[in-house]
Amino acid sequence: MSAFDTLRPPLPGDPSGAAYKDWLHLNVFLPDGRLALVNLSLHGPGWDTRSRAVGVAMLCDQDGDWLGGIEIAGHAAARTGAQGILLDTVALAVSPDGATLHASVRRAGDGVAADLVARPAQRLPSVEMTAAFGAGWIGWTAVPVLEVSGTLRLDGAGIVLNGARGYHDHNWGRWFWGEDAAWEWGAFMLPPDLTVVFARGTDKAHRRLGPAHLSLVCGPRVIAFTPGQITVALERGAMAIRRRLPGALAAIHPDRGMPELPLRLVLKASSSIADLELSFAARSAAQLILAEPTRPGAGFINELAGPCRLTARLDGRTIRAEGFGVFEYVE
Amino acid sequence: MSNDAAPVLHLRGWIAALFAALKAAEPQRAEAIRRLAAADCARIGLDSQRVRVDFHNGRLRLIRLRDDAPCRPPFGITDSATVAAILSGWMELGEAVRLDRIALQGSADAVMRICAIVEILVDSSTRIPAMQALSRSFLAQRPATGSRGDHAFRHAAAARTAGRERELLLRAGLLG
Numbered sequence: 001m002s003a004f005d006t007l008r009p010p011l012p013g014d015p016s017g018a019a020y021k022d023w024l025h026l027n028v029f030l031p032d033g034r035l036a037l038v039n040l041s042l043h044g045p046g047w048d049t050r051s052r053a054v055g056v057a058m059l060c061d062q063d064g065d066w067l068g069g070i071e072i073a074g075h076a077a078a079r080t081g082a083q084g085i086l087l088d089t090v091a092l093a094v095s096p097d098g099a100t101l102h103a104s105v106r107r108a109g110d111g112v113a114a115d116l117v118a119r120p121a122q123r124l125p126s127v128e129m130t131a132a133f134g135a136g137w138i139g140w141t142a143v144p145v146l147e148v149s150g151t152l153r154l155d156g157a158g159i160v161l162n163g164a165r166g167y168h169d170h171n172w173g174r175w176f177w178g179e180d181a182a183w184e185w186g187a188f189m190l191p192p193d194l195t196v197v198f199a200r201g202t203d204k205a206h207r208r209l210g211p212a213h214l215s216l217v218c219g220p221r222v223i224a225f226t227p228g229q230i231t232v233a234l235e236r237g238a239m240a241i242r243r244r245l246p247g248a249l250a251a252i253h254p255d256r257g258m259p260e261l262p263l264r265l266v267l268k269a270s271s272s273i274a275d276l277e278l279s280f281a282a283r284s285a286a287q288l289i290l291a292e293p294t295r296p297g298a299g300f301i302n303e304l305a306g307p308c309r310l311t312a313r314l315d316g317r318t319i320r321a322e323g324f325g326v327f328e329y330v331e
Numbered sequence: 332m333s334n335d336a337a338p339v340l341h342l343r344g345w346i347a348a349l350f351a352a353l354k355a356a357e358p359q360r361a362e363a364i365r366r367l368a369a370a371d372c373a374r375i376g377l378d379s380q381r382v383r384v385d386f387h388n389g390r391l392r393l394i395r396l397r398d399d400a401p402c403r404p405p406f407g408i409t410d411s412a413t414v415a416a417i418l419s420g421w422m423e424l425g426e427a428v429r430l431d432r433i434a435l436q437g438s439a440d441a442v443m444r445i446c447a448i449v450e451i452l453v454d455s456s457t458r459i460p461a462m463q464a465l466s467r468s469f470l471a472q473r474p475a476t477g478s479r480g481d482h483a484f485r486h487a488a489a490a491r492t493a494g495r496e497r498e499l500l501l502r503a504g505l506l507g
Contacts, residue, residue, distance in 0.1 A: 074460050240490050247418040252450045291457035
């Protein structure tokens with residue numbers, strides 16, 4: 001049985017198929033504080049020639065610059081399997097035995113290349129969630145703790161990874177970019193083996209907030225908090241986006257070049273099993289603009305990278321750790 | 332980098348193909364461009380190539396001018412390196428204008444109509460595969476080295492300016 005989920009394409013004749021979305025996401029947290037992101041997504045059903053496949057491979061370096069780029073192709077040009085999406089320069093696919101997730105990046109023009117293999121670091125229970133989203137719905141599964149090995153090449157310099165930490169999730173569903181639907185999501189890695197994952201749906205203005213989901217992974221244990229046990233505090237401010245892709249869409253949305261973004265996030269949660277407080281400070285931001293291929297509309301995915309701090313109480317002991325995280329603030 | 336499979340298009344041929352693809356897929360947007368252009372003409376330049384653009388009897392008319400021909404306003408002129416930097420996200424459009432990497436001249440009304448036309452083309456291209464293919468092919472035939480360039484330096488300078496602007500607006504009570 002595979003540790004990873006399968007894509008969920010619509011069946012022929014599905015009346016909601018026009019709104020089909022599906023994507024595979026991988027974050028790799030390098031030991032030196034750099035953050036890599038590989039994302040492959042499908043927008044629209046395979047039978048519509050306007051449908052797109054999008055591949056993103058980016059790395060946030062120590063200076064806060066986002067290297068890498070984006071590939072946009074027709075759906076028909078993408079090679080898709082039950083557990084993979086492959087474009088010419090970016091690919092994510094699960095091995096035939098279902099045990100590992102492979103990422104391949106070949107973006108010579110951007111100075112970025114990678115061959116990575118990620119495997120679950122823990123045998124954790126599989127969780128699948130579905131929620132209303134805009135006029136449709138969104139599904140989500142995650143493999144939150146990965147060990148990632150392989151090589152990265154940045155401007156010709158090779159970086160060998162052996163057991164770097166990673167996070168993977170799979171989103172799918174039916175919605176149109178441009179609808180009044182968005183989300184907040186974050187994955188935070190702290191030593192030695194702590195991972196915090198947060199998510200909630202919102203409207204574009206982040207005023208109508210859906211129930212929050214927060215989990216603390218400590219070694220093989222997963223402590224999930226219910227929405228009523230979680231408080232979220234966001235301190236927003238104007239933040240210059242370091243890189244906006246694709247550039248053509250950024251050019252016609254100049255108003256989104258310096259949005260109000262969460263400069264600081266504080267998550268608190270308390271249950272009978274554990275308490276935690278995690279603070280995250282955004283150091284650098286990139287923006288991915290996803291245009292709806294079948295009608296006007298776009299979604300703006302702001303990726304924020306930065307350091308985080310955790311104080312937690314678990315099994316009667318206090319845990320303090322500092323690490324690095326990524327927070328996605330979608331508009 | 333060259334694309335041996337696709338014919339090398341002059342700017343004139345590329346604009347013609349782009350508009351034809353738009354008209355075939357979204358004729359209402361093509362009509363919107365025609366209305367924006369009205370009876371005016373404009374000059375467009377990329378690197379050394381120059382094209383005169385207008386609508387004649389309701390049809391797009393493109394006249395290839397000699398290389399590096401001087402242009403009467405309204406015109407928009409830039410180079411492949413700037414286009415590559417913008418498309419790869421290393422330079423914002425406003426920054427390109429500020430740094431004189433894009434020359435836009437004409438009356439305020441004419442410049443705004445040129446920008447509106449570009450916006451229609453870019454927005455429509457997100458839904459029209461033929462337009463995307465044309466853009467990819469066109470850029471692949473032009474030198475696009477050094478897109479990143481001095482991005483970090485420019486970003487730091489821009490961030491300082493933006494910070495001072497924000498302080499000024501806050502002091503003036505113009506920011507909520």
